[in-house]
Amino acid sequence: MSGENQAIRGGIARVSNRVMNLAHLLDQAARRFPDRVGFVWGERSWTWSQMSARAKALAAALAERGVSKGDRVLVHSKNGEEMWISLFATLRLGAVWVPTNFRLIPDEVAYLASASGAKAFLCHAEFPAHAAAVQAACPALELLASFGEAPFAAISVGAMMAQHDGAAAPLADVEYDDPCWFFFTSGTTGRPKAAVLTHGQMAFVITNHLADLTPGASEQDAALVVAPLSHGAGVHQLVQTARAVKTVLLPGDRFDAEEAWRLIAEHRVANMFTVPTILKMLVEHPGVDRHDHSTLRHVIYAGAPMYREDQKVALRKLGPVIVQYFGLGEVTGNITVLPAALHEAEDGPNLKLGTCGFERTGMQVQIQDDSGAEVAYGQTGEICVCGPAVFAGYYDNPEANAKAFRNGWFRTGDLGIMDAEGFVYITGRASDMYISGGSNIYPREVEEKILTHPAIAEVAVLGVPDPTWGEIGVAVCVLKPGASVAEGDLVAWMGDKMARYKLPRRVFFWEELPKSGYGKITKKMVREELEARGLLAPAGGAQ
Template sequence: MGPANAMNLGRLLTQTARRLPDHVALVWGKRRWSWAEFDARVDRLRAVLAAAGIGKGDRVMVHSRNSNAMFESMWACFKLGAVWVPTNFRLTPAEVAGLAETSRPRALLRDWGFAAHADAVQATGHAPFILAVDDARPHEQDYETALAAATPPPPDHEAEVTRDDPLWFFFTSGTTGKPKAAVLTHGQLGFCVVNQLADLYPGTTENSASLVVAPLSHGAGIHQLGQVARGARTVLLPTERLDVAEAWRLVEEHRVDNMFTVPTILKALVEHPAVDQHDHGSLRHVIYAGAPMYRADQLLALRKLGPCLVQYFGLGEVTGNITVLRADQHSLAEDNGGLPLNTCGTARTGMEIAILGEAGKRLPPGETGEICVRGAAVFAGYFENPEANAKALRQGWFHTGDLGKLDARGYLTITGRASDMYISGGSNVYPREVEEVILTHPGVLECAVVGLPHPRWGESGIACVVPREGAVLTEADLLAHLDGRVARYKQPLRIVLWDALPKSGYGKVPKALVKARLVEDGIGFD
């Protein structure tokens, strides 16, 4: 590596703590930490890790619910020049052990109750040093005790870094195959913070507040970087599960003006009666990402919250940084204010999108192909995975694996994952198109359409539908609803009614899980 040519991202916290020492940085339940207190704790954790022999480039795995310790670990790793390796706290010990084999951490920070996860990680031969919150065993160090005993480092101790030095292993959700560790770097995330402040939540200041309703291990963690840069307070939910009533109470109490959500969380927030019982007029940027939002759900959210919805499309590999549909570009009008009905917006500032065909050539406006992107937000590749890198990073572009089309103005519409598309009778079927129409039925709460092998058509669709409470639905009702609204070849041949759709730990509905349940239930085409 050459000489340092980038700011250590941990300096964002250092700068904010110097500028706003007495402002509230973090709220969790009844506890409050000022920026000076939070930064001092981060520096002590950095000292604990350094004393344990953790240094630049070493990986620190974190298996934790959202908490002050998890947030502190992020910044301590950044300042140390180490690599933050957060996992989804809902994963099993065996799954976390698999991530440890991929990332080879030197240390593990675990939340209370996750001793079995620590044992599974250590059984792989990694993470000899363990910090535990509240229930440390004899061979582990208690988090608070270690911080209290640490000698704080001198000022300006942040590690010297280059733009390409890694700071975060962002695990792909792994719904198809083994999760991969996407390598995020100081330079890449430095760009992304500036981009967020320009495109996603402009005008954020130390007078702002951000409510965290999703795991900090993924998109919500990326979102909080810009909050720290601006000195906005971060408010964590006091409970492990999403407590919608408490979320709205906190919005009112802290005058929350921005939050990061995924469509399933936003849907839960606006369908709960508490949305009408608390003042949420402070909201300016309610960001939803991670999966496309169905138009019916989008309209309800707009009616409940007003013009504060911001959509972005992206993947962990580009830290969510592909498109933005601003609050003023959302519309209740049937023609969507003149924009394509289900668009996810235009390219983020500094990023370029192309729809590429099979041969890697750009397709003209209106044609469907793979969504590809390039620019400063693209990651450095998957950790020690040349095969995956060769597939994802080729022809000068990052290949998302998503299908979509651009219009002549540059508005992107996603038609689905390449892996979700199925071919029925020789014709391509994009499940999202069919799902959108099914969701316009007043009795439907949620649905997922998947293609399964069919003896005559090659593949045909099965729609898995969850009725709204009190609604009585039949397969005949739904097929009648689709008649005339969707071409015959796109219509599912079967409709099954379920109490709920299977969801990942991030609230998404992976089609692989839907297919697995259908197989388990013996549902298919003979």
């Protein structure tokens, strides 16, 4: 027993840190519901017993090729059955699953391979350049296998499973702090960092998600996947596996709203995980009126707050089923929740406009000033959090860890306020706030106002350098189909809806806003596009 396990705190000796290996979730589903369909992808489906057997076979194949407890298995793939199986096979060995966003370029994936110290690389057959880049960056890589047949790999994942069909690779013993998943940040500021998720932490996250997001989930339900399984959608599906909920994948690698609504009706889908931009596309698509979606109970959105006007549309189309949670990858979604019952379809005296909800079960949130002291209710500060869902830290990055934690609190980098009832309101990223003429301006507030204009579908507001005022605001808008509005008319319309110093000095109209691989609008990408178009010359003007 390690010295840490023998430590005595408060007179109580910890006997063991052992916890359940998360791969056991799949074994449980297979044991209880062996013949129920657990996974659907296009025209193909697999029962829970088939999924469990394939995970055991792949685990045995990986072990034969030198993968063992603590080793990192890099996975670069579009959504698919084998990609999802690779998670449980990796967990089974006590190794660490390191998924990437399949939209990353080869050099970016090579960096993730190097930064994670990957020992094995499972790569989709459509990405030979990524395989070459990883091999060049990691000459000591011991295994390169492909999802589907590919000339760059000596063997495919399917062949590995076939070679070990019927194998029963044992579950590795794991402790609470043993890593299970490297969850790479999106890298909006600097290079991506590997947030270390552990078996014990994720067991809490699964329990918490079931309590706060999808209460009552069971083997009778189905969940639709509309986002990459490499990140938030993967966490959500791990939660569904804990209740033997059938997973349904979109057949293609691009989001298709019509197909999503068809699958919801066909499989009587009960819940799905989305981001606000995807939910907006779903409820604005005519398919929402053509297909039965009465079985939906929990339509979860996260990754960014949802604008009020978009909330109203979603509630009118779907009814009281949308659930918001706020939480970064480092806290695996577990910061706040706004359940369906608190989503008001119409504005009124009881509406808590702009809130992302209250503290998740078992978690504590504080709004802190720059020194780490808690601020009073209603005052702006940084949103900080502590509790069992907080990650173990960034892998091999002490500098980032020093910045991310203060007095045991994880610092989200988001600014917000908390009211006296404990509801949290995000005012923006600390990096998004800009100062114009000495006044702090939070783009989120301005964006909410602009989106109430009948012609505006999407908007991003950000501060840009200005020789007179330090920074000024610019707004980049996407118009609704068939709508039109001039820049001057929109600025004039905003004039009586916010203080003059908050008004954007320039408004640009684009056909679409750049989005990350997870469907989120990021200010970094908008700023880069503004620079590429040569649109950042300051306009100046009176304050």
